[in-house]
Amino acid sequence: MAVAKALAATASWEFHIIDIDKAAAKTAAVELAAPKRFYIGDVTSYDSTALTFEDIFNRSGRLDLVFCGAGVLEQNDFYNDHPPAEGPPPAPDQRTIDVNYKGTVNVSYLAQHYFRRNPPEVVDTNLVLMASCTGLYPVPGFPLYVSSKREFPMSSGALSGRLLADSYQTLALGGLRKQKLLLKVLT
Numbered sequence: 315m316a317v318a319k320a321l322a323a324t325a326s327w328e329f330h331i332i333d334i335d336k337a338a339a340k341t342a343a344v345e346l347a348a349p350k351r352f353y354i355g356d357v358t359s360y361d362s363t364a365l366t367f368e369d370i371f372n373r374s375g376r377l378d379l380v381f382c383g384a385g386v387l388e389q390n391d392f393y394n395d396h397p398p399a400e401g402p403p404p405a406p407d408q409r410t411i412d413v414n415y416k417g418t419v420n421v422s423y424l425a426q427h428y429f430r431r432n433p434p435e436v437v438d439t440n441l442v443l444m445a446s447c448t449g450l451y452p453v454p455g456f457p458l459y460v461s462s463k464r465e466f467p468m469s470s471g472a473l474s475g476r477l478l479a480d481s482y483q484t485l486a487l488g489g490l491r492k493q494k495l496l497l498k499v500l501t
Contacts, residue, residue, distance in 0.1 A: 317381055317442075322348035330370040332357065357384050357417030358409075367424040376436045380425040383444035386413040388458045406458070414462030418443060422473060422484075429482045441484040443470050 321327045329350040333339045339352040351373070355366045371377055388410040396403035422441060429439045445466035447453070452460050474484045 317383075318342075318346055318348075321379075322346055328374060330374070332363070332366055357420055358412040360420050363417075363420045364424055367428055371428050371431065376432050377425070377428040377439065378432075378436060379440045379442065380421060381442045381444065382418055382421045382425075384413050384417040384421070385444070385446065385459075385463070386410050388456055392457050408458065410458045411462045414459065415465050418466060418469060422469060426473075426482065439482045441470075441473070441482065443467075443484070 318329060318331075322329070327348060329346060329348055330353065331339065331342055331346075331350060332353045332355040333342070334354065334356050336354060339354065343350065343352060351370075353366045353369070355362050357363050367377075386409055388407065390407045392406060394403075422443070425441045429441075432439065443466040445463050448456070448460045449463040449466045470484045
C-alpha cells in the first residue's frame with residue numbers, strides 16, 4: 315500500500331486494485347486518496363484474472379504499471395509430525411504457493427499482453443513483483459511462503475531480457491515491513 319500511496323501523492327495515477335478480500339479492499343479504499351477502482355478477484359484463477367485485466371484495459375485504454383504484491387502466508391505447520399500408524403500424512407495446504415507463485419505467473423503473463431496493446435504514446439511500462447524480504451533471505455518456519463516468494467526475483471530475471479527487448483521493464487522488490495509473517499517470526 316505504501317507504493318500506491320506514494321504514487322497517489324503525484325495525483326497522476328488511476329489505480330485498479332484486485333483483491334480477494336472485500337474488507338482489505340475497503341480498507342485500501344479509505345487509505346488511498348486517488349482515483350481508484352477495486353475488483354474482487356482471485357489471482358490463482360487465470361480466467362478471473364484475465365477478465366479483470368480486460369475490464370481494466372477497456373476502462374482505461376492503457377496499462378502503465380502492474381504491481382504484483384499477492385501474498386498469502388501458510389497457515390498449517392509444514393513440520394507437523396504425523397503418527398506412522400495413520401499412513402501418509404494429509405496433503406500440505408498449498409494455497410500459499412497457488413497465490414504467491416501461480417498468481418504471479420498469471421499476473422505477469424497478462425501484464426505483458428496488455429502492455430503490448432497499449433497505444434504507441436505509452437512508454438516506460440513496468441511490471442513490479444513484490445518478493446518481500448523472504449524472496450531474498452530464508453525465514454525459518456515458513457518453507458512454502460519463502461519458496462514461493464523466492465520465485466519473484468527468479469521470475470523477474472527470467473522475464474526481464476525478453477520484456478526489455480519489447481520495451482517493458484520488470485523488477486522484483488524485496489523489503490521488510492510490519493506484516494503477519496514478521497510478527498509471527500518475532501513473537
